[in-house]
Amino acid sequence: MRLLVTGASGLFGLNLGLLAHHLGYDVVGLVHSHQLQGVPFKIEAVDFLETENALATIKGLQPDAIIHCAAIANLHQAEKFPDLAQKLNADVPGELAEAAFEWSVPFLHISTDAIYDGKKGAYVETDPPNPLSVYARSKLSGEHRVQEANPNALIARVVFYGWSLSGNRSLSEFFYNNLKDQIPHKGFIDTFFSPLYVEDLAEILLEMLVKNLKGVYHVVSPEHLSKYEFGVRIAEKFGFDPNLVQPIKMSEMKREAPRSLKLILDPGKVQKDLGHPLPSVDTGIDRLYQRWKEGYHLKLQSFSC
Secondary structure, three states, X not given: OEEEEXXXXXXXXXXXXXXXXXXXXXXXXXXXXXXXXXXXXXXXXXXXXXXXXXHHHHHXXXXXXEEEOOOOOOHHHHHHOHHHHHHHHXXXXXXXHHHHHHHOOOEEEEEEHHHOOOOOOOEOOOOOOOOXXXXXXXXXXXXXXXXXXXXXXXXXXXXXXXXXXXXXXOHHHHHXXXXXXXXXXXXXOOOEEOOEEHHHHHHHHHHHHHOOOOEEEEEOOOOOEEHHHXXXXXXXXXXXXXXXXXXXXXXXXXXXXXXXXXXXXXXXXXXXXXXXXXXXXXXXXXXXXXXXXXXXXXXXXXXXX
C-alpha cells in the first residue's frame, strides 16, 4: 500500500513516515522548506502555495491513501501571516481532500485540539468549537473545507509530543532540553491537555485508516494533566530534578497569541470504534524514554540536511 504523507519533515510527519515504513507501507513523504537526507522512504519536494502543481505531483505518485500533516503550526507565525495560515491550513486541505475524493483515495486530515476555547473541558466531537487564535481559526476552517469537499474524509483532532528533526519542536523536547542542562523553566499549572506520544498517535491513525473510519474524531490520551505536571513527569522519568520545573499560571502572562487553557478532549468515540483504549500519558512518556535510550532522537536529527 502506497501511503503519501505531507509535511514529512515535521514532528508528526517524520515519525509517521518512519513508523509506516517499518510496518511495511510504501511511504512517499512530501517536504517543502525542510529537506531530508537518509530516510528509508521516498521523498518528493512540493510547494503547496503552487497548489495545482502540487496536486499534479501527488496524482502522479498514485497513492493508495493520503495523510495530510503539512500546516503552519507555529502560533506566532500564523498571527503574523494570517493570509498564509488560511491558505495552507484551510484552502490547501480542502483542495487536496477534493482531489482525493475524485481519485477515490482515502484521505486523513490532521486537525488540532486548539479549535476549542478551553472554557469547558471534556470536549466531545459534537461540542461547538470556538477558536481563539488565527492558527486555531485557520485549522477549523480547514476542517470545514475538507468536510465540504470530501464526505469520506477522516479528520483527527490531535495533540502530541515526541522527538523531532530539529530536537526542539515539541513540549517534551522543551522540558528535556532544559532539564538536561539544569536550566530552571516554567510549567503552566492552569493549562490542561490530553497529549499522545507521537508514535502511539501514528499507530492509531493507521489503524483508523485500515478500519475505513470517516468523520471527525478526537484522537488524544484518555488522561489529561497540566503542562506543569507533564514537565514534572518528564523530569522524573529521565532522572532529572523536577524542582527545575517552576509552576506558573499562563492566565497571568501576556501572550502574543491567545491560548485556550482547558483543552481536555474526550477520545471515547475513537476508543469505541477501535475497540480498545488509547494509551495513557505515562505509557507515552515510557515510550519516549525508551526511544531516547535507543538513540532514536539522534537518528531523527541525522536526517536533517
